[in-house]
Amino acid sequence: MPVEGRDLGSKQTQDVGKDRRLGNLSTPKSVRRLQKALHAKAKAAPDFRFYALYDKIYREDILAHAYAQCRSNKGAPGVDRQDFAGVEAYGRERWLGELALALREETYRPEPIRRVFIPKANGKLRPLGISTLRDRVCMTAAMLVLEPIFEADLPPEQYAYRPGRNAQQAVVEVEEVLFRSHPDVVDADLSDYFGSIPHAELLKSIARRVVDRRVLHLIKQWLECPVEETDGRGRKRRTTVAKDSRCGIPQGSPISPLLANLYMRRFVLAWKKLGLERSLGSRIVNYADDLVILCKRGKADEAQLRMREIMGQLKLTVNEEKTRICKVPEERFDFLGYTFGRMYSMRTGQARIGYRPSKKSIQHMVREIHALTAEAMCWQETTALVGKLNRMLRGWANYFQVGAVSRAYRALDSYTTMRLRRWLRNKYKIRRCGYKDFPDSYLYETLRLVRLSRLGCDVTWTKA
Numbered sequence: 001m002p003v004e005g006r007d008l009g010s011k012q013t014q015d016v017g018k019d020r021r022l023g024n025l026s027t028p029k030s031v032r033r034l035q036k037a038l039h040a041k042a043k044a045a046p047d048f049r050f051y052a053l054y055d056k057i058y059r060e061d062i063l064a065h066a067y068a069q070c071r072s073n074k075g076a077p078g079v080d081r082q083d084f085a086g087v088e089a090y091g092r093e094r095w096l097g098e099l100a101l102a103l104r105e106e107t108y109r110p111e112p113i114r115r116v117f118i119p120k121a122n123g124k125l126r127p128l129g130i131s132t133l134r135d136r137v138c139m140t141a142a143m144l145v146l147e148p149i150f151e152a153d154l155p156p157e158q159y160a161y162r163p164g165r166n167a168q169q170a171v172v173e174v175e176e177v178l179f180r181s182h183p184d185v186v187d188a189d190l191s192d193y194f195g196s197i198p199h200a201e202l203l204k205s206i207a208r209r210v211v212d213r214r215v216l217h218l219i220k221q222w223l224e225c226p227v228e229e230t231d232g233r234g235r236k237r238r239t240t241v242a243k244d245s246r247c248g249i250p251q252g253s254p255i256s257p258l259l260a261n262l263y264m265r266r267f268v269l270a271w272k273k274l275g276l277e278r279s280l281g282s283r284i285v286n287y288a289d290d291l292v293i294l295c296k297r298g299k300a301d302e303a304q305l306r307m308r309e310i311m312g313q314l315k316l317t318v319n320e321e322k323t324r325i326c327k328v329p330e331e332r333f334d335f336l337g338y339t340f341g342r343m344y345s346m347r348t349g350q351a352r353i354g355y356r357p358s359k360k361s362i363q364h365m366v367r368e369i370h371a372l373t374a375e376a377m378c379w380q381e382t383t384a385l386v387g388k389l390n391r392m393l394r395g396w397a398n399y400f401q402v403g404a405v406s407r408a409y410r411a412l413d414s415y416t417t418m419r420l421r422r423w424l425r426n427k428y429k430i431r432r433c434g435y436k437d438f439p440d441s442y443l444y445e446t447l448r449l450v451r452l453s454r455l456g457c458d459v460t461w462t463k464a
Contacts, residue, residue: 028061028064028065030061031061031062031065031144034056034062034145035144035145035147035148036148038050038145038148038149039148039149039152042148042149042150042151042152042153042209043152046152046153048209049208049209049210049211050149050209050210050211050212051211051212052212053145053146053210053212053215054103054212054214054215054218055104056145057103057138057141057142057145057215057218058099058100058103058104058141060096060100062141062144062145063096063099063100063137063141064096065144066137066138066140066141066143066144067092067096067137067140069140070133070136070137070140070254071084075130075133075136076114076116076130077130077132077133078111078113078114078130078131078132078133078135078136079111079112079114079132079228080111080132080133080134082132082133082134083133084133087133096137099134099137099138103138106214108138108218109221110131110132110135110221110222110225111131111132111134111135111225112225112226112227112228112238113129113130113131113225113226113227113228113250113253114129114130114131114227114228115127115128115129115130115227115228115229116130126251127195127251128251128252129227129250129251129252129253130252131225131250131252131253131254135222135253136253136254138218139222139253139254139255140254140255142218142219142255143254143255143258146210146215146255146258147163147258149209149210150209150258150261150262151163153209153265154261154262154265155265155268155269155272157268157283157284157285157286158261158264158265158268158286158287159173159285159286159287160257160260160261160286160287160288161257161258161260161261161288162261167287167336167337167399168399168401168402170285170286170287170335170336171335171336171338171355171402171403172402174285174292174294174335174340174355175340175353175354175355175403177283177285177294178294178328178340178353179353181296181297182281182282182283182294182295182296183297183327183328183329184294184295184296184297184299184303184325184326184327184328185292185293185294185295185325185326185327185328185333185340186292186293186295186300186303186304186307186323186324186325187292187322187323187324187325187326187333187334187335188291188292188293188304188307188318188323189291189318189319189322189323190289190291190311190316190317190318191317191319192317193260193264193288193289193316194249194250194251194256194260194289195247195248195249195251196247196315196316196317197247197248197249197259197260197263197316198246198247198315199220199223199224199242199247199248200246201263201266201314201315202223202249202259202262202263203216203219203220205262205263205265205266206219206259206262219255219259222250222253222255223242223248223249224240224242224243225242225250226238226239226240226243227239227240227241227242227250247315257288260288260289261288263314264286264288264289264291266314267286267310267311267314267316268284268286270310270313270314271284271306271307271310274306274310276303276306280295280296280299280302280303280306281295281296281299282294282295282299282303283295285335287336290335290336292333292335293307297327300325300327301325304323304325328340328341328342328353329341329342329351329353330342334358334360337357337358337360337361337399337400338355338356338357338358338361338400338403339355339356339357339358339359340353340354340355341353341354341355342354343355343356343404354403354404355402355403355404356403356404356405356407356408357400357403357405357408361400362408362411362412365392365396365412366412366415368392369389369392369416369419370419372385372388372389372392373385373389373419373420373422373423374423375423375426377423378423378426378427382424382427382447383447385420385423386420386447386448386449389416389420389449389450390448390449390450393412393416393450393452394450396412396452397450397452397455406453409452409453409455410452410453412452413451413452413453416449417440417443417449420438420443420447420449421433421435421438421443424437424438425437425438
C-alpha cells in the first residue's frame with residue numbers, strides 16, 4: 001500500500017496494480033507466442049493490415065483458453081440458460097469442438113442478448129447485456145486475437161481495459177498533471193457512450209487494421225444482436241434496436257471494452273491532430289466513458305468548446321448537465337471515484353493539491369454494509385456474514401489504495417464495527433449497547449473482521 005500524499009512518480013504509475021482480466025490463469029505458451037507475434041507486427045508496422053485472422057479464433061488452444069477465462073469470470077447464463085455445469089456434464093472438449101466446427105464452416109450465429117438492469121450509484125438503472133456462454137467464449141477468443149493488434153495502436157491517454165493499466169494509474173496521472181500546472185479541468189460526461197457508438201464508423205476503425213471479411217462479419221453480428229427483455233409479468237420480448245439504429249455496443253460482452261476503446265481512440269487522435277494538445281497545453285486522461293481534459297490556466301473554455309465539436313463529429317452526445325469546468329485548487333472535481341482538489345497536511349496545515357476517495361464512493365460502501373448487516377439478515381451464520389464483509393472491504397480497499405485514504409478507511413472501520421455490533425445484538429437478542437459484549441478484540445481477533453486502517457499507513461497526510 002503506498003504511503004499517502006504524492007508518493008507515486010510517473011515511472012511508478014506503471015507499477016500500480018496489475019491487469020486482472022486473466023485472474024489467476026496463466027496464458028498457454030502457444031497463445032502467448034501468437035499474441036506477441038501479432039503485437040510485434042502491429043507495433044513495427046503501423047499501416048500493416050491483417051488479412052488472415054479468422055482461423056486463429058477457432059484454434060483449439062485459443063478456444064480452450066477463452067473458455068477458461070469465461071469460467072474464471074463465472075457470470076450468469078444467457079437466453080439459452082446454459083451454464084458451465086451443463087457444459088462440463090456434456091463434455092467440455094466436445095462442446096468446444098462443436099463451436100470450432102461451427103466457426104470453421106461459418107455456420108455460427110450468435111444468440112440474442114439477455115438484458116438485465118443493475119442499480120447505479122445515483123439510484124438509476126444501468127442496462128447490462130448477458131450473452132450466452134457459447135457467444136461469450138467466441139467473443140473472448142476473438143479478443144485474444146484482436147487485442148494485441150489494437151493494443152499497439154491505443155494512445156497512452158487511455159487506461160481502461162488494457163493489459164498493465166488500470167484506474168489507479170489514471171488517477172495518479174491526473175494528480176501528476178495537475179501538479180505540473182494544468183489547473184483548469186474539463187470534467188466531461190457523455191450520454192450513453194456505449195449505446196451511442198455508430199456501427200459503420202466503428203467497423204471502419206477496425207477495418208483500418210483488420211481486413212479479414214469473416215472477422216468483420218463476426219463482429220457485425222455481435223453488434224446487431226437482438227435483445228431479450230423480461231417484463232414484470234415474466235413475459236419475454238425481443239427487440240432489434242441495435243440493428244435498426246445501427247449504433248450501440250452491448251455492455252457486458254467480453255469484446256465490448258476493446259471496441260469502446262477503439263472508438264474513443266478517434267477522439268484522442270483528433271485532439272492531437274488538430275494541435276489542441278499543444279495550443280491549449282492540455283492533457284487527456286480517459287477511462288472507458290470517463291474523460292477529463294486538464295489544461296493550462298485560462299484554456300478550459302476553449303477546450304470544452306472543441307471537445308463538443310469533435311464529439312459531435314463522432315456522433316456522440318455530451319451530457320451538458322454533468323459536464324463542467326473546474327478550476328483547481330479553488331474547486332474540486334470527482335474522477336473514477338476520487339475527489340481532486342486542495343487538501344491540507346494534518347501535521348503542518350500546509351495546503352497542496354491531492355486526492356482522496358469521494359463522498360459518493362464512501363456513501364455507496366456505507367449502503368452496501370448497511371444492507372448486508374440489516375436486521376432481516378440475522379438468519380446468516382456470523383462467520384458467513386464476516387466473510388462477506390471482509391470480501392467487500394478488501395475489494396473496496398484494493399481499488400482505493402492510492403491517495404489520502406486513511407480518513408476514509410477509519411470512517412468505514414467505525415461504521416462497520418457499529419453495524420456489526422448492532423447485527424450481533426439483534427441476532428442474539430441482547431438489549432445492551434453491545435460494546436462490552438462485542439469489543440474490538442472480539443470483532444477483529446476472534447471473528448477476524450478486516451480492519452482497513454491496518455492495511456495501509458496509519459498516519460494521515462491530508463484532510464479534506
